Amino acid sequence: MNLKAVYIHIGWFQMSITNLVVVLSMLLVFGLALVLPFPGNKKGKGQK
Amino acid sequence: MSTGIEKEMWTTKLRKGWQKNLPVEKLLPDTQPAYVAxxxxxxxxxxxxxxxxxxxxxxxxxxxxxxxxxxxxxxxxxxxxxxxxxxxxxxxxxxxxxxxxxxAAWRGKRMMTWVTGALAFVGSIATAFTGYLIQTNFDSQWISYEAKDGFNSVGIGSKFTVTNFGQMILLHVAFLPVIIGVITLIHVLLVRSKGVVPPIDAFNKELGERK
Amino acid sequence: MSDRRTELEAAPWGGRTRRYDLIKEGVVAVVIIAILAAVLSTLFGSPDDKQITFKDWATAAPADFYATSVQELAGTSGTAGYGAPYNTASDGVNLGPLHLAKIMGVTHPVDTVNDFVITPLTTVSNAAPVADALKLWQASDAKQQSTWATNYDTALTKANQDASKVPTGDYGPVPELAAGLLTMAQAGSLDGALLSQGNYFQSDNTKQTLFLGDGSYFNDQSTASNLQGDTWGMMNETGRYPGQAWLWLYSFWYQIPPFNNGDSHPFGANADAWIMVIMGALSLGLIIMPLIPGVRSLPYKIKIHRLIWKNYYQEENL
Known part of the structure; x- marks a missing residue:
């Protein structure tokens, strides 16, 4: 990890691959949290 | 039960307010609304x-x-x-x-829950920043050198001196964690006290609306 | 929103519930995150690029160090001309008519001539030329000192920082003083002298950091690691480590006009102050977002909540 960082550079936009991974994993985690079924959600117990 | 004098006591008021808003069943509930899934x-x-x-x-x-x-x-x-x-x-x-x-979790009188959460976010950025300043390595040398201009530009630098290692380490390990801790505590207590916000369309039937 | 709806949403939930073990959830979360952090720590460690000392600088880039010392004596360095909170050399940046730094005053006085050069030199025993130069400097008045330093600074700049190519002139003791400081820095004794400033306990690195930043060496190191503000440096970290990605928005403003042009007035030249104001306003906006029309309605228009509560909506036929 102490090697020289690699950057994505498009116009004024510039971001290190590592930061990009962090941001994308954040979006991925958010998306998965919305889509993945939550365990034990069939028939809620303790009515009322 | 309580006499007039007790009613005026601050201690009594605090206890009763606490019991009313955050009884231990609310603080540590064993169920959540069905929509918390x-x-x-x-x-x-x-x-x-x-x-x-x-x-x-x-x-x-x-x-x-x-x-x-x-x-x-x-x-x-x-x-x-x-x-x-x-x-x-x-x-x-x-x-x-x-x-x-x-x-839209601020619905149902939960505005302060949102506000304390946002404050915790902003405060955490400040706390993390002071952490980067006390790494005692090249990164902290550079960050303190660069960041001073931002703080100086609006006069904050006169009191909050990012190049002052002693000040930054004290803020990072004492002052800022206490602030974050208190805000977080209030945030969590508000969440428990107000309960988890119901779904946006949860009361459409009660209100006679269709979606 | 109707008041009736608000009341319903605020009232304790009267509908179906499900078992939910908060404490178990919390404990499991702590364990999982501790394990994840331990795994990443074992695999990657954490960034720790060695700090730069004055010894490093004076050894690796002696000409740059020498020229910077002369600039400190002549008052042409970045720090010498900074203004508040270090000195009164300039008004600093402004927000229109507001010079906030200047209003707050000089709270951390820095005298580049004495703090950076003369005082450190007096803490060590110097070779004869340097000792004599120091005596001559201290016996002269400020005007004479300034003339010598300015003459030499100008000549050295013309000679592209190559002291051997500077023609003879009225430089007084300045070349010897800078050479003495270079020797001192190369020997490693300037680091301590700059920090302590004659004291025993010291925890304020302001003077060291300002002096370090006045030279090119430190800045070049930062450019090499992509840490400069005009290349999103605020978000970056040394090596391949993730940086403070949460500063992306703060960093963003420095990349776009007018803030990316330091010569454009009034905004570019005062970008630091204006971006502080913008970020302050945006932070406030985040805090009071539920009160902002338009933004607060977005969750009703873009119905991501139907995904979050999909089971509930299905079961309740909503």
């Missing part, structure tokens, strides 16, 4: 858990001193735990924030 609800707790790991590793680092991790392999490991836990902390907090935004 999504992974998105994990991220508040995940943020708190990351904060726990940050505080534990941070305490260890502070007992050993700011330069310990440069020459001790155990120190470097504990510093790494602190570093990665901060990354997790922010990732989870941002996902939590997104989740609460799309739930």
């Amino acid at each position: 999504s992974w998105i609800y994990m991220f508040g707790v995940a943020t708190l858990a990351s904060l726990g790991v940050i505080i534990a590793s941070g305490l260890w680092l502070s007992f050993e001193g700011a330069s310990w991790y440069h020459f001790s392999s155990v120190g470097h490991f504990v510093n790494s735990i602190h570093f990665w836990a901060v990354q997790f902390f922010f990732i989870f907090m941002v996902v939590h924030l997104w989740g609460k935004f799309w739930m």
